[in-house]
Amino acid sequence: MNKRLSKFEVIRILAMFLIVLHHAVIHGVCDVNKSLNPIATRLVNGSIAYISGSGGIVGVYLFVLITGYFMINSKISLGKLVKLWLPIFFWSLFIFCFLGNHSSIKELIRAIFPILFGEYWFMTVYVFMYCLIPVLNNIVNSIKSQKELLYLGIISLFIIGGAFPKLGLGMIASRLADFCIVYCVGAVIRKQSILKNEKYVQLAKKLFVIFILVDILGIFVLTYAGGILDKVIFIKLSKDIVIHHWTMIGIAEAITLFIMMGTTNIGYHPIINRIAACMFGIYLISDNEYTQKLIWHQLFNMRQALTYPWWLMIVYILGVTIVVFVCCGILEYIRQLIFSKFERWAYVKGNKFQEKIGLEF
Numbered sequence: 001m002n003k004r005l006s007k008f009e010v011i012r013i014l015a016m017f018l019i020v021l022h023h024a025v026i027h028g029v030c031d032v033n034k035s036l037n038p039i040a041t042r043l044v045n046g047s048i049a050y051i052s053g054s055g056g057i058v059g060v061y062l063f064v065l066i067t068g069y070f071m072i073n074s075k076i077s078l079g080k081l082v083k084l085w086l087p088i089f090f091w092s093l094f095i096f097c098f099l100g101n102h103s104s105i106k107e108l109i110r111a112i113f114p115i116l117f118g119e120y121w122f123m124t125v126y127v128f129m130y131c132l133i134p135v136l137n138n139i140v141n142s143i144k145s146q147k148e149l150l151y152l153g154i155i156s157l158f159i160i161g162g163a164f165p166k167l168g169l170g171m172i173a174s175r176l177a178d179f180c181i182v183y184c185v186g187a188v189i190r191k192q193s194i195l196k197n198e199k200y201v202q203l204a205k206k207l208f209v210i211f212i213l214v215d216i217l218g219i220f221v222l223t224y225a226g227g228i229l230d231k232v233i234f235i236k237l238s239k240d241i242v243i244h245h246w247t248m249i250g251i252a253e254a255i256t257l258f259i260m261m262g263t264t265n266i267g268y269h270p271i272i273n274r275i276a277a278c279m280f281g282i283y284l285i286s287d288n289e290y291t292q293k294l295i296w297h298q299l300f301n302m303r304q305a306l307t308y309p310w311w312l313m314i315v316y317i318l319g320v321t322i323v324v325f326v327c328c329g330i331l332e333y334i335r336q337l338i339f340s341k342f343e344r345w346a347y348v349k350g351n352k353f354q355e356k357i358g359l360e361f
Contacts, residue, residue: 022056
């Protein structure tokens with residue numbers, strides 16, 4: 001079996017760290033479910049916190065790009081779907097058993113079927129996208145010319161630009177469209193050998209810097225304008241950038257960062273790859289609806305960080321993010337040690353059942 005180069009696993013690790021850092025801000029320091037007034041009265045800290053948490057959606061799309069890059073030359077199977085679903089089911093039900101409302105049948109059902117009920121929006125969209133991989137691969141493989149690739153790019157820009165939300169579809173449908181497009185981009189990067197083209201790599205580096213500056217400047221200006229002009233609407237726009245990240249810019253940052261990091265040459269390091277295998281588990285533990293309040297409010301009181309000096313707030317946010325990242329990673333590692341044999345068995349059984357019924361993806 002081919003060993004995946006560790007540079008891609010480093011991208012996965014960075015992506016998940018950005019996601020956890022994002023959650024530390026939107027669920028903790030600048031809790032999006034609470035009043036924006038504390039942000040308006042602490043503009044420096046509010047701006048820095050928003051900027052710190054703005055990489056979450058970039059991390060999300062990095063995961064999708066990696067999937068497209070590798071799955072364009074592969075096929076999905078029932079065994080792979082089962083292997084993807086098992087940790088989602090485990091952590092959803094496990095956390096519910098310890099922190100959930102046991103008297104609520106509705107919450108129990110949601111915990112048993114987390115994908116169907118959108119308990120983890122990212123995993124719900126990701127699983128739906130994963131099921132569409134055969135279709136997406138056919139689309140990418142059918143592109144025979146630069147002109148067809150350009151047409152696909154133009155259509156994608158319209159969709160990412162907001163066509164789906166305006167049609168009244170839910171967040172899942174909107175994100176699914178984005179995920180499918182980003183998957184295709186990752187696949188095209190592989191098929192067109194873009195990581196080996198120095199011209200594209202240099203262009204990616206320049207564009208990445210531009211996108212980051214636009215991102216930081218936009219958040220900073222909107223937050224300050226909201227405070228100085230006493231217009232909370234501007235701070236709300238800044239918050240929306242952090243949560244949704246101007247989808248097109250977030251995707252562009254993810255693509256350019258992927259190309260930059262994908263050209264590095266660090267070889268194969270089994271420890272890095274082993275750590276990277278725990279990344280989805282970190283998300284499943286830290287972003288469960290029951291653990292969000294426990295981690296970001298009860299254990300670490302992240303909201304209080306807004307009152308710290310700006311430099312101490314940065315240290316505290318990064319410190320807590322690292323602690324949560326490492327602790328959740330250890331828990332997922334333990335889960336894998338306990339259930340690895342069962343997951344391999346389920347993977348094999350799933351593929352055998354697929355062969356038996358003649359199902360082909």
